[in-house]
Amino acid sequence: MARIQRDYSNNGFYGIGIMHGKHDHNIGTLWRSAYIMGASFIFTLGRAYKPQTSDVVSTWTRIPLFHYDDINDLKKHLPYSTRMIAVELDEKSHALETYEHPERAVYVLGNEKNGLPEPVLAACHDIVQLPGSFSLNVAVAGSIVLYDIVAKRERTLPQ
Ligand SMILES: C[S@@+](CC[C@H](N)C(=O)[O-])C[C@H]1O[C@@H](n2cnc3c(N)ncnc32)[C@H](O)[C@@H]1O
Numbered sequence: 001m002a003r004i005q006r007d008y009s010n011n012g013f014y015g016i017g018i019m020h021g022k023h024d025h026n027i028g029t030l031w032r033s034a035y036i037m038g039a040s041f042i043f044t045l046g047r048a049y050k051p052q053t054s055d056v057v058s059t060w061t062r063i064p065l066f067h068y069d070d071i072n073d074l075k076k077h078l079p080y081s082t083r084m085i086a087v088e089l090d091e092k093s094h095a096l097e098t099y100e101h102p103e104r105a106v107y108v109l110g111n112e113k114n115g116l117p118e119p120v121l122a123a124c125h126d127i128v129q130l131p132g133s134f135s136l137n138v139a140v141a142g143s144i145v146l147y148d149i150v151a152k153r154e155r156t157l158p159q
């Protein structure tokens with residue numbers, strides 16, 4: 001399965017993860033997208049990940065899979081000068097379509113039942129929201145964010 005090749009003249013990296021993910025097939029699907037779309041790492045918050053068959057590339061064997069206890073633990077271990085971006089339906093959010101992704105960022109998604117709690121939204125530097133007023137499946141939402149990062153980076157790469 002082909003993966004997006006990183007262009008190292010284009011600096012930056014991104015990681016993506018989920019807080020208290022409930023369904024392993026969703027998490028596995030998200031990891032598969034993350035690997036293919038060029039994420040540098042993946043992570044879980046609060047609930048550790050058990051390998052799951054929807055991650056057909058076994059992403060955790062290819063890029064680091066980190067586990068953090070909670071958002072404070074993630075913040076404490078955040079790579080230097082890296083932004084924490086919550087992905088959530090929220091009135092304080094930026095629309096994904098017009099959002100300029102930071103060069104170094106981690107994206108945090110909420111779980112299928114409860115979404116991201118207010119303290120997590122408050123701890124993040126930015127919140128981004130996808131179009132529509134209903135929640136998407138978490139793996140779908142994460143995959144769209146990943147695609148948006150890639151599409152915008154491709155547009156700014158030197159020709
Ligand atoms: C199924 S949703 C959570 C739904 C939850 N019942 C609620 O109402 O908050 C799971 C996660 O997917 C992401 N998500 C789903 N739809 C989204 C959207 N339109 N914009 C941004 N994030 C979204 C968020 O990270 C959310 O926490």
